[in-house]
Amino acid sequence: MVTTGEARSTGSTTPTPLQGALFTEVLPEEMTDSVGYRGPAACRAAGVTYRQLDYWARTGLLEPSVRNPSGSGHQRLYSFRDILVLKVIKRLLDTGVSLQQIRIAVAALRDHGVSDLAGITLMSDGATVYECTSDDQVIDLMRGGQGVFGIAVGSVWREVEGSLAELPSERPDDEEPAVHPDDELRARREQRNAG
Template identity: 50%
Template sequence: MRDRGFGGPNVCALVGISYRQLDYWARTGLLEPSLAPATGSGSRRLYSYGDLVELKVIKRLLDGGVSLRAARRAIDFLRQNLAGDLSSVNLVLDGKRSILARSGEEIVDLLAGGQGVLNIVPLGSVLRELDAAIVELDERRPVQAGETADPAGSSEGGTPRLDREA
């Protein structure tokens, strides 16, 4: 089941970032938890599976040498272009625009015509790695309390989020 929520520290372990980063990103609006935002000290953020995907993409970008600023733009784009099946798509950035490329040829075309730098993120591998991390986490620490997605009000019509559709 990927419908449950994930707590802050667990998220950090899953995507491989520090809590400080997760916190900072939430505060600065890069990625607020879609299941439950923080409501003052003592509360708990609850992240959805889609959130995890986005976070992992950001992490990939940072590892690839992309600045957080550029990553913000990339995520903004990604949120608005949720192609059906993410697992076979590549996220391509060229500094200005962003594109979702389905085939390798498409990328070669971009290379031929474009004059800028291209940053390419194969989303398939992101999903695979994330899923692997989740099962590994569940093995070590079999699903705890407070992780069932449904914090009272469950009909939110906010920003569209990523979701698996393979």
Template identity: 50%
Template sequence: MAANRYTRNIPLPGISDGRSGYRGPAVAKIVGISYRQLDHWTSTGLVVPSVRDAEGSGSQRLYAFEDIVRLKVIKRLRDAGVSLQRIRKALDEVVQRGLSLEELMLASDSAGNVIAVDDQQQAMDLLMSGQGVFFISIDPVSEEVSREVAAITPERAEPAVIMPLNRDQAI
């Protein structure tokens, strides 16, 4: 039987190796923000969905577990009064230093500065500085997200299966 010329293995835009992810509305609910706020944070590059980004009208972003943890950390910093500009600067520094959020704590001082803390001595130095400091340890945030994500079925980022048409079938 000859190959059907209508069925081709064409990669779809934004699809990355069949990983699983979570849609925006579910992510917004887990994080505790509106979908509109999630869309704003994504469109400004504060967070980028690592499974699949939107590619035009009607496509859906898919966020990985790590993206949700990052969003939850951002939300906690915002709740503590830290500006998005300072959060963005701190997260950019984490990336520039080659670290991941899971490897550190984030601290904010009374001036609203966000500091990535990756060892105990650095944390002690901050505490001893005499300023008011609060810390966000990422492990508990990750565990919280893990419990909340367990109730949601992730979606696979893979192309839809296209079934060939028989010549006898009407369109």
């Protein structure tokens, strides 16, 4: 995490955001835990495969926060925040950051409210991920040679928001259909079990 005035690698204390949030404190319902997106929709919005999504949920890297049922036949529901973090994970993986460092970064991001995430820039030198909450922190990392690339979470936010506007959402208390039309893995499993 970052403390005021200096950037440190993720894992220490929770910072007070220095940048203004891009969005107001009152979030639209689609960005709260009262609305969720099924796995296939989360995959499309985040740019990950369903296999990656399932693996990360089973290993605890990122579990769905709206509905995380155990057992087969139940749908996970991912919140806007979950999908935002999924897209950040994907970007970090694409730049070569190790899964171990990504786990540390994701744990640090969990400590932030949804609106706080918009003011964060994740910087990395390929080995360590740094959380910056001000332009000065980004500049200090670059001057010190620690920052090779950065991910502005606010821009990722806007991408996810645009993608989810076109995808179906549901409430966690909605009744689940027997087979969701987009749930390819469940359909294959049921075909295999039927003979």
